[in-house]
Amino acid sequence: MKTKAAVAFEKAKPLQIATVDLEGPKTGEVLVEIKATGICHTDDFTISGADPEGLFPAIMGHEGAGVVVDVGPGVTSVRKGDHVIPLYTPECRTCPSCLSRKTNLCTSIRATQGQGVMPDGSSRFSLDGKKIHHYMGCSTFSNFTVLPEIAVAKIREDAPFDKVCYIGCGVTTGIGAVINTAKAGPGCTGIVFGLGGIGLNVLQGLRLVGADMIIGVDTNPAKKAWGEKFGMTHFVNPKDVGSDLVAHLVNMTKRGADQIGGADYTFDCTGNVEVMRTALECSHRGWGESIIIGVAGAGQEIKTRPFQLVTGRTWKGTAFGGARGRTDVPKIVEWYMDGKIQIDPMITHTLSLADINKGFDLMHSGESIRSVVVF
Numbered sequence: 001m002k003t004k005a006a007v008a009f010e011k012a013k014p015l016q017i018a019t020v021d022l023e024g025p026k027t028g029e030v031l032v033e034i035k036a037t038g039i040c041h042t043d044d045f046t047i048s049g050a051d052p053e054g055l056f057p058a059i060m061g062h063e064g065a066g067v068v069v070d071v072g073p074g075v076t077s078v079r080k081g082d083h084v085i086p087l088y089t090p091e092c093r094t095c096p097s098c099l100s101r102k103t104n105l106c107t108s109i110r111a112t113q114g115q116g117v118m119p120d121g122s123s124r125f126s127l128d129g130k131k132i133h134h135y136m137g138c139s140t141f142s143n144f145t146v147l148p149e150i151a152v153a154k155i156r157e158d159a160p161f162d163k164v165c166y167i168g169c170g171v172t173t174g175i176g177a178v179i180n181t182a183k184a185g186p187g188c189t190g191i192v193f194g195l196g197g198i199g200l201n202v203l204q205g206l207r208l209v210g211a212d213m214i215i216g217v218d219t220n221p222a223k224k225a226w227g228e229k230f231g232m233t234h235f236v237n238p239k240d241v242g243s244d245l246v247a248h249l250v251n252m253t254k255r256g257a258d259q260i261g262g263a264d265y266t267f268d269c270t271g272n273v274e275v276m277r278t279a280l281e282c283s284h285r286g287w288g289e290s291i292i293i294g295v296a297g298a299g300q301e302i303k304t305r306p307f308q309l310v311t312g313r314t315w316k317g318t319a320f321g322g323a324r325g326r327t328d329v330p331k332i333v334e335w336y337m338d339g340k341i342q343i344d345p346m347i348t349h350t351l352s353l354a355d356i357n358k359g360f361d362l363m364h365s366g367e368s369i370r371s372v373v374v375f
């Protein structure tokens with residue numbers, strides 16, 4: 001069949017709208033009509049050429065929602081007409097990682113996913129007979145896409161596609177980082193670096209678990225008002241603080257008789273390795289945990305004095321907020337539908353596919369939180 005898609009033909013170039021060929025679903029695969037897709041910073045990261053796994057040409061996008069329109073042989077868990085959210089972190093429930101119960105990082109199709117192909121090693125997308133790569137196993141910047149059945153979460157049918165697509169990455173990553181990775185609880189203190197599409201969801205996750213003090217840190221002063229909408233109690237712009245941001249944040253979080261300071265949990269939502277260091281070092285001596293969410297480019301490395309870890313701080317990372325997609329995503333959709341979490345105010349722009357490059361411009365200028373393309 002033919003489908004309209006935004007294609008990244010080469011790195012660091014605007015996406016081009018094209019009508020491409022899409023083969024139908026093979027064994028264990030499903031064909032999904034994407035109704036809406038968010039634009040995540042990670043799409044931009046890969047398009048920029050900074051992603052060591054980046055492949056071109058490719059159809060990016062990994063934050064979608066849509067309807068199953070066909071299924072391949074052997075598919076049992078979903079059927080035509082089901083509403084689904086694609087999962088860049090699948091959940092096969094049979095690989096050693098899924099069975100370990102220690103991680104959400106299902107390994108059953110990770111190798112082929114990283115090579116931009118389906119589990120049988122081939123791509124379903126092509127143009128003029130030439131292969132186009134899948135991206136993160138999702139390629140939601142295409143009106144129709146093919147996914148393995150283990151990489152879709154079935155959701156309730158009354159959930160609006162143009163809002164719940166955001167649960168396909170940003171919402172789940174931010175809230176999941178608090179609940180699944182940090183396992184934060186009532187009364188804790190948290191510091192969130194970078195109040196974009198991910199960081200605001202970390203803020204609302206901290207509010208959800210009953211954190212006492214929620215500090216947001218962003219170099220864009222406009223993010224103060226944004227943070228306050230989602231539970232932030234204090235805002236810090238590093239540009240106003242001078243050279244010792246760590247000392248400033250430690251001072252702000254001094255509690256109890258010993259007045260040591262430092263947050264119970266800190267989160268990097270910037271992808272900047274210097275910020276990651278600051279985030280670790282302003283976590284509490286003895287028990288502070290710093291969770292890396294941001295994705296850093298090829299060649300970037302994190303560093304700190306080992307003393308920071310010797311004195312009881314822990315560095316952690318999280319992908320998709322530690323969520324097991326087929327199990328957890330339908331529940332997060334329920335939370336949204338029940339009003340327990342907010343999504344609508346964060347979707348600042350709704351665009352047509354033809355205008356998808358404007359979504360990236362809005363991200364770069366800091367004007368948008370999330371842009372959503374509606375097909």
Ligand code: NAD
Nearest residue numbers: 041042194195196197198218219269271293294295319320
């Ligand atoms: P975004 O562009 O919407 O937000 C980034 C925010 O960081 C902006 O508000 C920006 O002003 C702020 N910022 C930039 N430099 C800063 C600095 N030095 N100090 C403080 N704030 C600073 O991006 P996003 O969509 O929220 O994504 C954030 C990061 O998370 C990206 O690196 C993205 O690739 C990554 N990500 C990771 C996962 C995962 O599973 N681990 C999932 C989604 C996104």
Ligand code: AHE
Nearest residue numbers: 040042051052053089110169295319320
């Ligand atoms: N390809 C990059 C890694 C990118 C990365 O870490 N991606 C996150 C999801 S970001 C969503 O917006 C992830 O899921 N990581 C786990 C995995 O298996 O990729 C690189 O550096 O090579």
Ligand code: ZN
Nearest residue numbers: 040042169170
């Ligand atoms: Zn993402």
